[in-house]
Amino acid sequence: MSLAFSDTSTYKGIIQELEREIGEDYGYISGNPTRLKAATVSVNQAYDDYLPLAFQGSGTWQFDDSNHTDYPEARHNLVSGRRDYKFTTDESSNLILDIHKVMVADSSGVFHEAKPVDKQSETDTDGLWDGRDTGGFPIKYDKTANAIFLDPIPNYNYTEGLKIFINREPSYFVSTDTSKKPGVPGHHHRWFVIRAAEDFARRNNLTNYPAIRAERLAMEASIKEYFGSRNRDERKRLEAAKHSNK
Numbered sequence: 001m002s003l004a005f006s007d008t009s010t011y012k013g014i015i016q017e018l019e020r021e022i023g024e025d026y027g028y029i030s031g032n033p034t035r036l037k038a039a040t041v042s043v044n045q046a047y048d049d050y051l052p053l054a055f056q057g058s059g060t061w062q063f064d065d066s067n068h069t070d071y072p073e074a075r076h077n078l079v080s081g082r083r084d085y086k087f088t089t090d091e092s093s094n095l096i097l098d099i100h101k102v103m104v105a106d107s108s109g110v111f112h113e114a115k116p117v118d119k120q121s122e123t124d125t126d127g128l129w130d131g132r133d134t135g136g137f138p139i140k141y142d143k144t145a146n147a148i149f150l151d152p153i154p155n156y157n158y159t160e161g162l163k164i165f166i167n168r169e170p171s172y173f174v175s176t177d178t179s180k181k182p183g184v185p186g187h188h189h190r191w192f193v194i195r196a197a198e199d200f201a202r203r204n205n206l207t208n209y210p211a212i213r214a215e216r217l218a219m220e221a222s223i224k225e226y227f228g229s230r231n232r233d234e235r236k237r238l239e240a241a242k243h244s245n246k
Contacts, residue, residue, distance in 0.1 A: 002186030005177040021197040040175040046195035067171035078161035086147045098136035098167040105161035
């Protein structure tokens with residue numbers, strides 16, 4: 001069952017389920033602005049905990065909060081002679097958490113996937129810097145801090161010629177939200193209740209803390225399993241194992 005953030009009419013809300021889980025009457029949180037703001041922080045922290053579970057198991061079907069109104073991509077203009085490009089937020093000001101693919105347009109506008117390299121790695125044999133600052137069509141990139149560095153350095157300009165595919169932060173709740181729902185599968189909405197209740201139970205030494213924690217751990221495993229098996233449209237193939245005769 002999907003849950004809205006707060007529903008004081010039918011009680012089908014995350015906040016109302018949280019009130020029940022910690023053994024309090026309806027209105028204990030929703031009717032107290034201070035407690036509601038604190039609970040909102042806990043629910044948003046539960047969102048932060050959910051993301052790694054979804055990202056790690058999402059395979060070729062990358063997870064993204066369905067409350068976002070655009071796709072998990074960001075673009076930047078290619079500038080002749082410029083090697084580094086910063087990516088902190090996407091076009092909707094959502095914080096970028098990770099970059100997992102970079103596409104670069106050539107001078108004719110055709111996009112090509114660039115190869116990731118690590119200039120800090122001792123085992124990197126591709127070499128990003130050759131000391132000559134060669135110009136041309138970028139075929140490699142390095143990620144450092146919140147920027148990517150291209151090699152060769154582009155020797156042409158192209159509007160939105162740099163495209164990156166990203167993981168980003170979710171659409172968080174604010175304490176005044178009511179009907180907004182988490183942008184995750186509906187049967188995972190209880191995660192936000194249990195994870196927030198676990199924090200409350202631990203801080204307040206509730207006797208049901210072990211039971212809540214056990215449910216949270218079971219949900220973690222279930223969420224990972226769910227995302228690990230989402231690619232139902234991909235046909236799995238059996239491949240012969242390779243054995244060495246040495």
